[in-house]
Amino acid sequence: MPKVLMKGNEALAEGAIIAGCRGFFGYPITPSSEIAEYMARKLPKLNGVFVQAESELAAINMVYGGASTGQRVMTASSGPGISLKQEGISFIAEAELPCLIVNISRGGPGLGGIQPAQSDYFQATRGGGHGDYRTMVLAPSSVQEMMDFAVTGFELADKYRSPVMIMAEGTLGQMMEPIIMREPVTKLPEKPWAVTGCRGRKPNIINTLHLSAEYLEERNHHLQNKYTSMALNEKRAESFQTEDAELVVVAFGLMARIVKKAVMEARQQGVKVGMIRPITLWPFPDEAIRQAVNSAKRFLAVEISMGQMIEDIRLAVAGRAPVEFYGRIGITPNPEEIYQEIMRIAQREGY
Template structure:
């Protein structure tokens, strides 16, 4: 049975159903409904909700819970995620699984509380220090907010790596019917976890390597893991791409707007299609390269000044002209403006 929920609430409930029993965070608009929901929900299942004194404290609490082998969640937005970056780097270096949610708002600086997609670079390039990667999932509906939360916990455990869910303020606040996933059993402690229990193998979780050869060896191990993730976990969705001559690339809310524009363009005789990355890292370079083989142009639509478009250009390798349309600072693209861009790029031959 479907339930009408906000996107933020869907993340909270899906986390509980995925076996998460620990949340550490700090309120910031537009994600505050996640901690608000979990403050009520986690005690019902014997879990722990703790509002920390700061984002820095919260991410280090996540570090501790993850090190003990628990399924743990934190959430924030823009400025709060920036404050968490040092801790995220430590967690990635220690190979600890956790899930981080960023419900994006406009920036830079304090910016505003309206929706944005301007944290793409921070999420996909690693906002903290060192050679590390996060798996980054980009939902485009409230249903996917729930589904990708469950997937995030599974991927985090499978690869012992933090997973970031990158949504925006509109997705966090909008309400849609959601079919919630089945409840999973709370997972038992991992054999690598540091629990303080007697009669277990002594485990030490460490990110300090004073010998440069040891640090290089650790980094090589991490890069091998990231290569495996890139080979196995790249995800994308295609819409009307079979004969598309104008390919629109977008994620999250921008993809929903682009889909409406593509349907209108099709009605006008333009063969347009949508390519939607679901994993922003690993980015679906090969899938986009293949899908755009018959295209005459590719248009990237973002709620930013242009960030994902750089990955799109890398995927295209100069074979196809790459265009960009974006709004920033909390402004949402209008589907009519996207449609106008498709018409402009399509030219007189309607993309045929």
């Protein structure tokens, strides 16, 4: 397949189309708006549906309706818009409707700004809305992965009948890189549960209201068993030079690429440092962290936030090593900045 120069947001939208997405329902918000713009141009030519809804609340409920028909559908927004969608996401999770939800993050809280941030980590990995539910979260680190993870996201959504979220920084959504195009997905899974008209069979009903306490509990046990299966089978991470690392830096998304450069520079100075990049933010790849604890004396969480993923790192480390934090908000640390932090810790601890 040929290489094409694409913006991250456009690559994600094209990946969704390649995956068979034929329905997009959204409301524009910087820095995610190019996804909606791309879909508005492309979907009508593919006999698909594009709707710019009157609000984020309307958009996510349109996703609920589209997904219930068995079609691959999606929405995209940024932090404040994702907050408004949370009630609908909770309904979609309970109704077991597969769909793709994209958050091209901006700084916050509040209206925040369009500068790069990873501060929606708690919102993404803890469900975000009401009730006991989870959404699988993928964190791409390149424009190529923006495309690839859109395909993967729909595959995982259908596999588990669950919403899947892609969370990326605004910088990654806006930057351009050459990517290898993918072949379109031509065979989609059967969905016998979908609401498509009875045609002589027993009707399918999509519903989230359970008045019986016993059935409500049964439904929630069913969902929790599914999330347990996700946690057992879908943890994904990249480990880089962690085999003998005394200091392990943990970073995700675009930040991981910057950290990798700093790690390579520190290695050249004789510092035994490595990196772990969580690819699934939920389920968090705690096993990769636990394996690294065998040699690591210390961990460093690097985030474009005030510190959120650090809590999951500490849970995985389980007190066997200290976990430090370095973060900024709205400003992406450069490799030299991270290198200096690594060297500061190495000199202080004698690594």
